Amino acid sequence: MLRGLAGALALGVGAPWARWSGSPAGVPARVVDLRSDTVTKPGPPMRRAMAEAVVGDDDYGEDPTVRELQEKAAELLGVQQTLFVPTNTMANLICVMGHCQRRGSQLLLGQECHLHVYEQGGVAQIAGVHSHLIPDMPRGTLDLAELERVITRGLGSQYHPRCELVCLENTHCSSGGRVLPIDHLRQVHLLARTCGARVHLDGARLMNAAVALRVRPARIVEHCDSVSFCLSKGLGAPVGALVGGSKDFIEEAWRLRKALGGGMRQAGVLAAAALVGLADAEAVLQKDHENARTFARGLQELASPICSVDPAAVETNMVLVKVAGLSPAELCRHLQAVSAEEVAQTGRAVSVLLFPWTEQSVRAVWHRDVSTQDTELALKKWEFVLRQLRP
Numbered sequence: 125m126l127r128g129l130a131g132a133l134a135l136g137v138g139a140p141w142a143r144w145s146g147s148p149a150g151v152p153a154r155v156v157d158l159r160s161d162t163v164t165k166p167g168p169p170m171r172r173a174m175a176e177a178v179v180g181d182d183d184y185g186e187d188p189t190v191r192e193l194q195e196k197a198a199e200l201l202g203v204q205q206t207l208f209v210p211t212n213t214m215a216n217l218i219c220v221m222g223h224c225q226r227r228g229s230q231l232l233l234g235q236e237c238h239l240h241v242y243e244q245g246g247v248a249q250i251a252g253v254h255s256h257l258i259p260d261m262p263r264g265t266l267d268l269a270e271l272e273r274v275i276t277r278g279l280g281s282q283y284h285p286r287c288e289l290v291c292l293e294n295t296h297c298s299s300g301g302r303v304l305p306i307d308h309l310r311q312v313h314l315l316a317r318t319c320g321a322r323v324h325l326d327g328a329r330l331m332n333a334a335v336a337l338r339v340r341p342a343r344i345v346e347h348c349d350s351v352s353f354c355l356s357k358g359l360g361a362p363v364g365a366l367v368g369g370s371k372d373f374i375e376e377a378w379r380l381r382k383a384l385g386g387g388m389r390q391a392g393v394l395a396a397a398a399l400v401g402l403a404d405a406e407a408v409l410q411k412d413h414e415n416a417r418t419f420a421r422g423l424q425e426l427a428s429p430i431c432s433v434d435p436a437a438v439e440t441n442m443v444l445v446k447v448a449g450l451s452p453a454e455l456c457r458h459l460q461a462v463s464a465e466e467v468a469q470t471g472r473a474v475s476v477l478l479f480p481w482t483e484q485s486v487r488a489v490w491h492r493d494v495s496t497q498d499t500e501l502a503l504k505k506w507e508f509v510l511r512q513l514r515p
């Protein structure tokens with residue numbers, strides 16, 4: 125399976141350095157970057173807040189802006205405390221290490237989840253935790269029957285590793301940003317409890333899930349013992365994530381952050397950006413989801429034999445487009461390129477950046493730097509390319 129960044133960069137598609145500053149006909153090209161919601165750049169209000177942030181040494185717990193962010197986030201997530209860390213990868217690793225302190229600990233998680241596939245196997249190479257993979261269902265949920273089988277098998281067994289933790293991901297990235305139903309979280313929590321295991325939620329895009337479900341993030345986190353929450357995706361901050369949990373858990377998380385080299389000093393300049401991102405997150409993410417849905421419907425209406433999409437599967441800010449007749453990498457190259465023909469025929473120069481996702485699909489992700497107008501431009505560019513490719 126060819127998924128995400130690694131595969132895309134291997135193919136030289138949509139690489140970060142591939143920026144268009146002009147086009148063949150001298151018309152400046154509009155770049156619509158749909159590779160990921162991590163590509164956002166801080167706008168003037170965020171930069172101003174960063175410049176003006178009151179700071180202190182956060183490793184001594186003395187940065188007032190970091191403290192403000194941690195307190196606001198704790199309330200939002202419905203947890204006793206949160207801890208500011210540099211990345212969501214570190215947040216996930218800290219949580220696994222915090223829950224799996226005994227040698228021989230086992231972690232149960234979905235086979236396609238980010239924590240397993242994209243985080244350098246940190247849980248094995250750094251935490252020494254054994255992972256057991258549970259099949260993902262198409263909507264990003266775990267196969268509960270299999271989860272129960274594995275948990276039950278290990279109960280009282282001297283042969284199987286101790287199941288200490290179950291990890292979930294919401295929204296679920298590899299299934300195209302699908303939202304886990306709250307009842308699924310509840311069921312996983314109940315199952316985990318039967319063997320005394322905890323539940324960690326990779327909530328890198330928890331706000332997207334909350335917006336889609338029209339609930340407060342705390343309602344989702346209620347069924348978890350810890351949560352990671354990314355600030356540098358849809359929220360638009362340049363850096364940062366949070367670990368959330370009980371007061372005792374965060375005390376331990378602080379030690380683990382230190383051990384991993386994630387203790388920061390005047391980190392208020394980063395927390396200030398995150399506070400700006402948090403302030404308008406709900407409205408921004410709602411717009412992102414709307415734009416993603418509009419795009420999916422528009423693409424479906426083109427009724428192309430090359431590209432197909434299931435608008436009903438678009439629950440948040442991601443769209444997975446099935447590709448036939450050419451490789452996803454080739455399609456990405458066509459969408460990125462700006463030709464004299466495009467300018468002559470459409471009067472526009474638009475470069476759409478995307479990642480190939482699997483051998484038969486590309487992924488498009490909406491975020492605060494892609495407007496409704498950009499969405500229309502992307503769709504028009506898609507229409508133009510599909511017309512060109514028609515046999």
Ligand SMILES: Cc1ncc(COP(=O)(O)O)c(C=O)c1O
Pocket residue numbers: 162210211212213214238239293297326328329354356365
């Ligand atoms: C679901 C999920 N979890 C964790 C991460 C890791 O986040 P970071 O890049 O901040 O380490 C990502 C990044 O894309 C993600 O999509």
